[in-house]
Each structure stands twice: as C-alpha cells, then as structure tokens.
Amino acid sequence: MLFHILHFDLFINPIIGLCFVFVACYFIFKRVESRLQSLPGPTRWPIVGNIPDLAFTRQTYRRLLEFRDKYGDIVQLRLGPNLTVVAVFGHKYLYELLVENGDKTKYRPSWLHLPKKLFEETGVLWSNGEEWSSLRKFTINALKELGFGSTSIEKRIQQEAGHLIKAIQSEGKTETDLKKFIPKAVSNIISVIVFGDRFEYTDEDFLELLENLDYIFTHFGYQQPSIFFSFMEPVDFSAQIISENMKKIKEYCRKQVKWHEETQKKGVVRDFVDMYLEQIGTENGTLSERSMFQIIFDLYAAGTETSSTGLLWIVLYLIKYPVVQTKCAAEIKRVIGLDTTVHFSDKERLPYVTATINEAMRMSTLGALSLPRSSLEDVEIDGKVIPKNSVIIPHIYSAHHDKTEWQKPEEFKPERFIDKDRHIIKHKAFYPFSIGPRACPGKQLGEMEMFIFTVSLLQEFEFKSVIPPDDLDIEGLQTGVTLVPASYTVKVNSRHKITH
Template sequence: MIETILHSVDVFTILTFFITLLLAYIIWDNVVRVRTNIPGPTPWPIIGNLPSIIGTNNASETFLQMQKKYGDLVYLKFGKLPIVVVYGYKNVHQVLVDNGNKTKFRPRHLLRFLKTIFPKEAGVIFSNGQEWVDIRRFSMVALKDFGVGKQSIEEKIQDEVDFLMDLFSKQEKKPTDCSKMFPKATSNIISSIIFGSRFDFDDPEFNNLLGNIATIFKYASAFRLENCFPILDKVNPFNKIKLVVEGRKKIQKYIASRIESARCSFDANNIRHFLDVYLEQEGKPDSKISDECLFLTIADLYIAGTDTTSVTLQWSMMYMIKYPDIQKKCQTQILEVIGNDRQPVVRDKDNIPYVMATLHEVQRISTIAPLSVPHVALEDIDIDGKTVPKDTIIITNLMSVHLDPSVWDKPEEFRPERFLDKDGQFVKKEGFSTFSMGPRLCLGKQLAESELLLFFISILQRFNLTKGDDNDELPMIGIQTGATNQPQPFKICFIPR
C-alpha cells in the first residue's frame, strides 16, 4: 500500500508539500501565534532570528542596524523565545519607568542559563517578586551602613587610588596595558565591603577570581543557542553557558570559604563586613530573606562591583589620549580647584563642572552596558501604539538612548560641553542612562560614581596620558562581550606631571 502511494507521488509534489508546510509555519509563527503589531525580520523555522545575532562581532551594532530598518521596537524570535528590543529614550523610559511595575521582573523561567545558575532562588540581580523587594532594600541599607555615600568609603577608595598611582609611577613612562590593573583596583574596593580587606595584586587566588568574573561577563548572554535549545547543554562541546556556570560556582565556593573563616571571629555586636551580615542573618526564623538568597546576593555584588567600573575607566583613558585638548582642560580645572598637594574627595565634584561633564560624556558615548539585563512583560503592554505580549523578553537598548538625536545634539561627537549650561555649570541630562532606569536601577550606582570620580581625577592630577604606540589608531568602536562594551586593546604611557 505505502509502496504504491510512494510510486504515485513525484519529486515535485514532495517539494511542493514541504515548501507549503514551511510557508504555513512561518505565517502561523508570525501572524497567528504572535499577538503583536511590532515589526521585525522574518524568523527561520525552529531557530528563529538567532542567525542574525550569533557569530556577529558586535551584537550592539547589529541591533542598532535593526533599529534603522524596523524602527524603535523590533520583534525577534530566538528559537521559541519571543523578544522585543526597545530603542530610544522615549520608548525605553516608557518601558522601564512608566510601566516599571509590569516590566521589573527577570525572565528566569525562560532563559536556560538563568535556570541553570539559579534553580531555586537568586540574588539581587535576578530575583523576582517579594524576594527581590526584600533583598534589594536589605542590600541598600547594608551598603549604606558600610560607608557607601559616606567618608569612610571614600577613604577606602583613596587608599586603592594611592596604590594604583604608585603602580603607574613605577612603570617609568613605559607603555602599559591598564586593562589588567583597573579590575584589580575596583575589585579591591568591593572586596573591602564584602570581605573587610583588600587583595594583593599578585595574589593567585585573587587573579583566579578576576579570571572567573571576566569569563562570566564575556559569555553571559541571552543570545546563545543553549538558551533556546536546552539539549545543547549536554551535547555541545563548545557550550559557553557551562563556563559561566562553572565561573559562578567557583566564586561562590570562594565566598563560602571566607564565610567559614569569618565565623571564627564573628561578633554580633561588631558587624565588620558583608560576610558578618550573612552570619548575623543566618538561620533567623523571622528573617524575610533566606540564607541562600543573601549568599547569592553577596556573589552578585562582588561580580558586578568589579567589571563595569574598570571598563569605564579604560574608556576614559582612551578618550583622554584621543582628545589631548580635553585632557588638558580637565587637568587645568583640577589644578585650579584641587591643586596637586591633596587627594580629591567626592564633594569636589561641585566645583569641577568640566571634569564632571567629561566623565559623563565618556560614559554616554561608550555605553559600557549597551543592552540592559533582560526584563519580562508581566502582562500585555502598549508601547508607542504597539503591543508587547505577556511573557515576552524585553531588551532595552541603552546605547540607542545615548545616541538618540531627539535628546542629544550630534550624538556621535565626543563633546563634554553638552553637559554644561550657558554659565559653564554641570547639568544632569534626563537621557543619561548609564545605570539604566526604573525599579531596576543599578544598586551600585552611588559607589560606582564615587570610584569613577576619584580614580579619574587622581590620574589626571598626577599624570599626562599619551599613546603607548604612536601608530595606534585608538579605534573607538568597542568589542561587545556577553554583557559589556569594552575598548579594543591599547597601551598608555603615564607621564608624571
């Protein structure tokens, strides 16, 4: 019977059947099943739009090209995962602020690597619901208690600044790759809050921790095949999610070992650092926060407090070399207001408007986190007349906010003056979104701002910055890792002033 049917069907009929089936799937997937009027590229069967992103050298630039073609909201499919990318200040503000209560959750239940790292509970970055409300409030109070926003944290930053300045001086004007030094300095500041002490730069355990953090930031991305096809977790020998999970576990294992060491000298009447906070809360029957959630939050704070600030400092050095006239203007103002005999302090920011403007312009134009940590729509949301369906993953493109011509005049230009008023005073810009916006605004914003300010001022106060290689073109297009936009490798000469 079957043999008779097969003989009666020619190749053309078979091809026609499969083509019709393919077209029917595409129409169903994009018209019937998708309850949205948001434009976007036609997805491939099964794999969706993944080929458009995976393998690209700069995912951020690829997404900006999509904006030019499809507009300020773009609908994508990554396997079965529905994703909407949101562009421009007006739309991003509408998603994260105006609809903040509908978009404040993370898609832990949708993304494979998040389900793998956080099978039950998560820390402050990826937790949801009341768990997130409680741990965020708790963390903010704890950070304040440990000096964030106060003189005590300034002193810790200043100590690390002095150590780094001494290290730069010892380079004796030789070309230096500061990409290895800045992470150690910024990590030591968050280490002092979490562990109560800093690491020696040559400590092998410290360098292993930093290597694991670099791996996490390089490969932790929603745009990976394994997020869409869990089977690849087991069969793909080049699975990068495994590296992220392993790196995270190694950091957590180290933190657990430090907790056990701190247990020996713990005194509930003398809370010294974040590990003591954990020990104080441990096992409390009336605590709103579980031990596991607090433990994972410690890891979150340590990882997040290391990478992003150091990358921003690298960009600031590159721009100062690229624009020596702006470097000179900053140094002149620093000399006039602070001089060269004392350390800068955070309150100096009120009297150095051009320096503040320059630092903000570096953050705007480099946008080290061009794509936000993913959000998820808790219900259907109307954005600019278009529908973002419930359970859609939302990616806000912060780079597009910083390049939005409706907010910034000639946004492609590096021009610190855009942050100054007609009287030359520093002004905050509504579209400045380095730390995102809305309920999920970066928890470490205040600490990061203090670090950036004191490191940036101190370096320009003590050194002239020049190219490490006269032939280096210093390309301003960054390298997009899993999470951050990093400058391409360059060397710098620190010339004592």
C-alpha cells in the first residue's frame, strides 16, 4: 500500500511542478509584456494578432474610432506576430506627433510590402532620408519654375474652369453627375505642369490615364491585406490590377518622354518632363527616370485626387444645405459679380465662400487617415511610448471632429471659420493637407484650385439635389486612402437665366 502511495506521489509531483512552472512563466511574461506595452489596445489573437479586428471593413477610419472610444487617443494593434501598428487620435496628440516630434516621425515605413513594390521607395510620397529631401526640394523648385504659386498657374486654373463650365453646358442636361467632369478639369492643371498642355475631355489617352489613376486612388489603402503582407498578394486581386495600372502609367510617361526628346529645344523648358531631360548628365542631375515616373504619379495623386474629390464634397454640401449655397452666391454677386474672372486673392473678399469651402473640407476630411508614418526610434507622446519601427497611422478625421477643439463638430457651420470682423479664422486643429514635415507640398495649388473652381461654378450655376436634401448621404466612403462622397446627381440651372 505504502509503495503505491509513494509511486503515485513520484508520478504526480513532476506534473504539478511542470504546471506550476508554466503558470509562473505565463504571469511573468504578461507582467513583462504589460510593462513593455505601455499602449492600450484590443486583445490579440494568437499568430494573427488583431487582423480579425480589422478584416472585412472598408471604413477603416470608422473602425479605428471604435477602438478610440474604448482604449483612448493612442491605440496599439498587432498585425501578425511582429508588426506593431499605432493609431493616434485628436489634435493635441497629432500636433505633438507630427510637428513637435516631426523629425522623428517624418519617415515612411519602408518595409510595407505593397508600397515598396509599387513605389520602389522613390518619389516624394514614399521615399525617406536624403533621397526624400533631395526629391522634395527638386520637385518644389521645379513647380516654382513652372509657375506654381504665380499668376501663370492661376490663369491656367481660370481657363480650365471655363472649359469645365462649357463641358457641363454642352452636355445639355438639367441633371448630371459632376464626377464626369470635375476630375478631368483638375487633372488638366497637373497635365499642364507635367506634360506642358491640357487634354480635351474626350481624348482617349487622357481618359485611359485617368481611369488607371482612378483605380489606384480608389483601391490602394489600409484595407488591403497585401499592403502589409507579401504572402497575401496572390489572393489580393485589386493589388494585381493596381500593379498593372502602374505599368500602363509608366508606359504612357515613356511615350511623353520620347516625344519631348524629339521636340525639345536647348534652353527652353516647357514642363516637368523637359526639366527632367535638362538635368540628365549635368553635375547637379539627381533625378533618375525611375524617380521621374514616380514624381509624376505623386503629382497626379496629390494634385488631382484631393482637389477633385474636395470639389465633389463642396457641391454635395451646397445642395445638402441650400441656404448656405444662396449665401455664397449672394456674396459672390455682391463682391465680384457673376461675369468677373475670380482670382485667388479674392479669398479675403469672399469670407463666407472661403469659410464654406473650409467647413466642407473639415466635415468630409478627404485624408481621414494620413499616409502611414514610422519612427527610427521610440517616440514619447504625453508620457506614452510609441515603439521603434511601429507603423503610425495619424487619424486626421479625429482632429477635425475633436470636441475639445470644435463646438458641435457634427454640425455643418461655415460661420465657425469667420470672426466678428469678417476675417477668416485659421483654426489650429484644421489641416486638410496634413501638418509637419510630411505635409502636402501641393497645399497652395489645392487651395487655389478649390477656391477658383468653386466660385466659377457658383457664378454660372445654381445646383439643386434631385432628392430631398435631408436624404443626401454625407457619410463618405473610404474607397482607398481618400474619403469620397457617395455618388449623387445634381440639377444644374443657369444663374444668368435666374437673374434675368
């Protein structure tokens, strides 16, 4: 009997001891992990991390807001076993992250699979370090030489606004979808800068170029699994189409380069492609063909998508709130008239129109989630540490709807941008073109386009919704990086007929 008891003890004690060791190791691991992981976030799944928490949602910015409600303004996620993603919310933390720590957070995460494959870590949007600095400097200087920020580019926008108005009129319909016209008009401004001339709206090469660009703009985003993981690419069909479209865009650029080589005159610079050709082989020549292709794409991405989507949002809010549109039209008629060419300098003279544009940009927030950032070292924000090499997602939408910065941010109220002396208020929590070292270099062009196109359209047309304004959807769809309005149709009436 005693033998059996001793035998049982010898058998069970090692099992109990082993269990004790496992339990002790588990609690030690959790304790260490809790100290290392100072940032809150949802519980991770084994191996896949928080991928299931983000899967099957296209409205990524909304899903992240749900995490914010539960975990606070800095939320840590884990994608797979190793990739750390940190979402940052609210103006206070975003300013501290992107401006006060701008030198630490101006990097793009170069290890992300899809951006690395598509953009080859070059161009202005995705490059880093010295390459980014030199390419950004070259691009800004090139844009200035080509009339960026001057009256010459303003004149181009004014002329294109005229072409846009004629295209809408020539369609001969009282109801239309402005998405058929606005992206073409805005793209033509970049086309003039890059290729030296505008395209007719029916030009087949132009339409194919816009179609390829549009697919990339509307499908490349955080919702794509292959943006993070290379093994997902074979089943990510949109990524494959994006890759094919990038090849077509580069092929189109090669044709343009060949034509420019054949027609170029020494010392005469017509456009961006000529500037690229001029610097080849020179002592200061830093722009490769690979970089040139990517910068052209960046210019179309930053100079077309933002402004054209912004204009579609502006018109949507004008038909959603017809009283606001009436006030805008009245101010335009009173200050500059319906037949006078509008200038960018008229912004201060048209404070209500400017405020309406700003409020539409705040409410919609085209770049709801800024392009990802990373840091080469730990970044401390308000006593919380964002780990080195994390993918950082700045949630710009949260700043534009921050209740600590805006009174009733859910309401559309242009007056919030106008002070008692009828001057435009520059809100610290308003940055539709982002802030810090990575802020969009095309900010001034975007603002000029949206102002001149908006005023020009309101000088010519009265827009009305074909459905009751209360039924218009202003939620927005996160199709890619940008937040776009749901499709809508407008009734278009001539203001000249109304006045006469």
